[in-house]
Structures are given as structure tokens and as C-alpha cells.
Amino acid sequence: MTEQPAIRVLLVDDDPLVRSGLRLMLGGASDIEVVAEAADGAEVAPLVDAHAPDVVLMDIRMPGVDGLAATETLRARPGPPEVIVLTTFNTDEHVLRALRAGAAGFVLKHTPPAQIVDAVRRVAAGEPVLSPAVTQQLIAQVAGGSGQPGRAARAREQLAGLGPREREVAVAVGEGKANAEIAAELYMSLPTVKTNVSRIMAKLGLNNRVQIALLVHDADEI
Structure with a gap:
């Protein structure tokens, strides 16, 4: 049986400790490869062009170009990678705007590692990250x-x-x-x-x- 290529991931967060933790977390999965990291939303488009990630883990709040603007720019391009928003608050208005722009879902930064790995796999497979209940809760709040x-x-x-x-x-x-x-x-x-x-x-x-x-x-x- 032909082995599936690894899911290519770009990490975007201004905190190097967060990026390090995510890289370590995702590196434990044999089917996921972190291909690049960015500390600012302005770096996203060039890195996507250079490394062709399947999924971008995108922090919302960053100095310079924030994750919201980067998501809107990225998802407006032809054939963009999927975007999972990283956030501290699950009822953030910025999260809603990112979802409107085409982000596939969001995960909280304190989400257990296994769930973040699962979210990356699901998005890469074209499956929804957000459960219907979470989607409805976000819309309501x-x-x-x-x-x-x-x-x-x-x-x-x-x-x-x-x-x-x-x-x-x-x-x-x-x-x-x-x-x-x-x-x-x-x-x-x-x-x-x-x-x-x-x-x-x-x-x-x-x-x-x-x-x-x-x-x-x-x-x-x-």
C-alpha cells in the first residue's frame, strides 16, 4: 500500500515558546511535518509560496500583521492551504471574522495536544474541525x-x-x-x-x- 505523504504544516505565532511547543507536539505525529514557522502575519504568504503547506496554524493576536488579516489575505488566494486559528478565547469576535474569511476552525491554545493533532488531520482530510454544537455556540455568543x-x-x-x-x-x-x-x-x-x-x-x-x-x-x- 502506498504511504500517504505527510501533512505539511506552517506555524504562525509571535511567541517562540508557543511555536516550540507546537513543533514538539506535532513532531510526535509520524504523518505530520512542520515545514516552516512565522512570527508575523506578513511572513505567511512568502512562506506558503516557498513551502506549500497543507495547513496553517495561525495565531490571531500578533504585532504587525495579525492572524486575522493574514487569514483573509491567504484565503482570498487561489488554492490556499487550510487555516486553523489559534486563540485564547473561544468567543472572540476575531475568531468569528476569521471563520467568515474561510478559516476551517479554531483551537484554544490550552487544548490538549492530541486534540490539536487531530484537528490538523481532520482539516487536511477536508473534515470540519468545529462540532455543530461549538459552531452554534460561537454564533450565538x-x-x-x-x-x-x-x-x-x-x-x-x-x-x-x-x-x-x-x-x-x-x-x-x-x-x-x-x-x-x-x-x-x-x-x-x-x-x-x-x-x-x-x-x-x-x-x-x-x-x-x-x-x-x-x-x-x-x-x-x-
């Missing part, structure tokens, strides 16, 4: 009152481009339901739910189901 003018109208306009079943699936994703729950509730097969989720992301230009949930919340559909 942080998104409420974000209130940018026109955001609700834009979100409703985007959702209007979906078919009836796609819209039902989108709302269920926004309610924090997993695919199996959506399948049971909407009398669909699991593959059909997955197909609908993929179609929703393609139609709306979204990267992941977290962004679907945020869009549904913005449109006041739940």
Missing part, C-alpha cells in the same frame, strides 16, 4: 449584534439563489445539525445531504459549512 449594515439583506439575497431543498439543508446546517441529523429530519440519504452541502458551497462561493451557518444566521433564517 459572538455573532449576535454584529449588525453590519446590509449584511442581512446580502445574506438573504445569496440564499435566494438556492433551490428549495438546498435552502432546507442550509438552514439545518445553520441550526448546528450534523449530516446524519439532517438526513433523518429531511428524509434524505446521507450522500444526498453531502451532495447538497457541496452544491451550496459551490453556488455561494463558500469554503466550509461554518460559513454556511454564519450566512444563515446573518439572514435571520434561524
